Amino acid sequence: MSPALRIGSVGFALIAVCYGFARFAFGLFLPQIDGELGLGPALSGVISGGAFAGYCIAILASAVLTERIGARAVAVSAALVAAAGMAGIALAPSPLFLAVSVVLAGSSTGLASPPMAAAVAGSVRQDRRDLTNTVINAGVSAGVALSGPIALAITGQWRLAFAGFAAIALVLAVVTAVALPAARAGSGAGGLPALTGPVLRLICASFLMGAASTALWSFGGQLVAGKLGWGPTGAGLLWTCIGIGGLAGALAGSLAGRFGLDRVHRAFLGLLAVSILAVGLGPGPGVTLIAGAVFGAAYVMLTGIYLIWGLRALPERPATGLMVGFLTIAVGQTAGAPLFGMLLAGMGAGPSVAVFGALALLAGVFREGQARGGVPA
Template sequence: MSPALRIGAIGFGLIAVCYGFARFAFGLFLPQIDSDLGLGPSLSGIISGGSFAGYCIAIVASAVLTERIGARAVAVGAAIAAAAGMAGIALAPSPLILAIAVVVAGSSTGLASPPMAAAVAAAVRKSRQDHTNTVINAGTSAGVALSGPIALAIAGQWRLAFGAFATVAVVLALAAAVSLPASRGEQNAGGLPPMNGPVVRLISASFLMGAASTALWSFGGQLVSQQLGWGPTGTGILWTCIGAGGIAGAWAGTLVGRFGLDPVHWTFLGLMSASIIAVGSGIAAPALALIGGALFGAAYVMLTGVYLVWGTHALPDRPATGLMIGFLTIAVGQTAGAPLFGFMMAGTDAGPAVTCFAVVALFAGAFRARSATESAVAQPSKGTGKRFD
């Protein structure tokens, strides 16, 4: 098996478990968890924000640890954290214990992504790296898509679901220990990354996109439950549509290579905005809400792929750190966005919050991967893998 295929398969599975199960499945099961533990919208938002905050801390630690102790060890640690956090969710007797477990589970996603970028940089040939990275990144969608049918099959038994997810994470830890390279990246890497133009604009765009995405990642289940009257079956189908749509994110590297970062960025920000309205407005027909879910999944995973490529091109000698910057800032935006949406939703009906967050997604498009001045000064030759536009 080629390095690209081996690392791509393990990375896809690890991201599916950490992102699709450990992080985003909480939003799918939130109506049932709320019913059992009496959380309410405000506390739900705070807990969701705590998950994103745990991610923020973990992804910084992961980038540093990957450069010091290697990709394999950090990836195995990510899978173990996912297993521990999801086991804690399954057993949580109170909102406090649940909140702690959600933070631990959410931190696994921060640990998972940087070592995979480093593994790809170390073992996959240059021409295949963008494609391999974005295929791995699309594992999020597979996890989300699988969590929907699982929710349907077990008829709302969220504790059983998270127990099963924890078992899968243990299996992925073993697979990562056997299959991933122990690369530490550049021996002289370290310290803070340079705050050049592409990095600053990446931070701005990814923050706004991350904040906007919490409208559906954290509250999608509650929105369709409250506004469309959907039960666990409807929310499970919505989650399946989100995950299935997100598989399109595997082609982010291909689309960026053909059309450039900025056109792909703008296109999918527009789709994200439209999808938030379609799912959260409460006036759309059920079929349109499900289509909106699929568009949201495609847009979110495509945009994370865009920020992944953007970051690794901005810091080509430090791929784990380049990825960390974009993904960290997405999570910072989500940390801020989830509580804000929860408070807005608790104070009025959901309509103003949904509209506001759809507009925030569009604002992210104001930031370009490379300014016109930078494009005129530096025009990389074809095939270098350093192209921004």
């Protein structure tokens, strides 16, 4: 098996488990968990905030550790942390125990991505790196797409679901230990990256895209409930469509190489804006589900674009290059969610999604500055 196929396959599976199961599945099972443990909206909000903080700390630590101890050790740690957190969720006897377990499980996502970028940089041919990285990144969608049907199929059995997820993560830890290289990433210079022009533009673009995406990531269920009267089943179906659509994000590397990163960036920001408007305005069930799939494709494609952008901006430090864009997306999501909530409460769905669609388009003002093939424009 070639290094690209081996590392790409393991990375795709690791990202699917950490994001789709360890981080995002909690929201799908939250009504059932709340019914048994009595969390309430306040504690649920604290848990969500804690999961974000865990992600930010973990991705910063992951970038540093990958440069110091190597990709394999950090990637295996991500799988083990995911397994421990999800086992804790499955066994949780109290809200406090559950909260700690959810934060632990969610932090695995921050650990998982930087070592995969480093493994690709160290073992995959230059001409296959963008494709391999974006295939790995598309694992997010596979996990999301699988978690939706699982939640619908075993309604009421959330402990069993998380126990199964934890077992999968343990198996994946063993596979990762066997399949990934142990070499360190980059020069090992450590510290924060220099704020060069490409890095600053990446931060601005990824912040705005992350903020815009919260219109559906955080409020998609509420929007379809208000416009279409959908309950949990409809929201789960929308989630599944988002996940399936996101698999198209695996093509980000190929499209960026053929048409140039900036063109692909602007095109999918446009699609992100259109999908947010379509779901928020709720013209009908069919259009809404199609828009959900378009949103998934655009979101994962754009995260792949920011991944490539970061790696080009910091070619000697791939783990840190990935971290910059992904951390800024998360910061943008943290800022965007409360803003959208306030707009939704004060202005209604239509104006709110219009504002957030405009934020997505505004991100297109910031250019990476390289034409196809990575040649400066």
